[in-house]
Amino acid sequence: MRSTTRTLAALIAAATALSGCLAHAINEKNGLRYHDAGLAAEQAGDFKTAERDYFRALINFRDGDLPESYLSMELYNLGRMEGYNCKYGDAKAHLLDALDREERLSGPESSLTTKRLFELARLSYDRGEYADAAIYYGRGIPAVRKLGIEKTDPLTLANALDEYATALRYAGRSEKEAKASVSAADALRASHPGEEAKYNFVRYTRRCDH
DSSP: OHHHHHHHHHHHHHHHHHHHHHHHHHHHHHHHHHHHHHHHHHHTTOHHHHHHHHHHHHHHHHHTTOOHHHHHHHHHHHHHHHHHTTOHHHHHHHHHHHHHHHHHHHOTTSHHHHHHHHHHHHHHHHTTOHHHHHHHHHHHHHHHHHTTHHHHOHHHHHHHHHHHHHHHHHTTOOHHHHHHHHHHHHHHHHHSTTOOOSOOOOOTTOOOOO
16 A cells, blocks of 8 residues: 555656646747747837737746746846836846846856846936946946957947946046046047947937837
8 A cells, every 4th residue: 555655656746747847848938939039029129029028038937947047138138128118117127137147147247247237337327327327337347348348349348438437427426537437438449440339239218109
């Protein structure tokens, strides 16, 4: 009798585990499908559809108990779309969540972490939250310098340095640091004449039709 009971329990446990694995796989498949749809909508400039699809991807990744890297990625994507759609509070909350997760996953100065820092910097800057923008730029700029951005994309760095200087001034921070940031931006442009920034970021100043 005990042997039969143990066998039944083992079968139930195996069936439960199999069911969990199947659910995990289905959630991952659906989440990635929505993620790809969100990317396509974003590239087409349809940020409302992209927001919807990234949100659905996030729900599937959460329900499937998928790795933190999936959640960091989709929170970052969702936060950007919310910001483009003028949902600034939700955008900041989700971008901060993505930053916190990515810092724990890949470290405070990884390329993925800096992407989240600069997105928060741009969001804060465009919304006139200059003290926050100065903090995020102040963390992100030294990190991307370590990653070699002065060689790979000097003009994007120059633009960020200019915004950092403006944020410092509006936030009442160090004028000396602001001037140093502008000087560094000017030096980068002077040493790379005719070059352009590799990335044209969508800014958080769009007009939204609700």
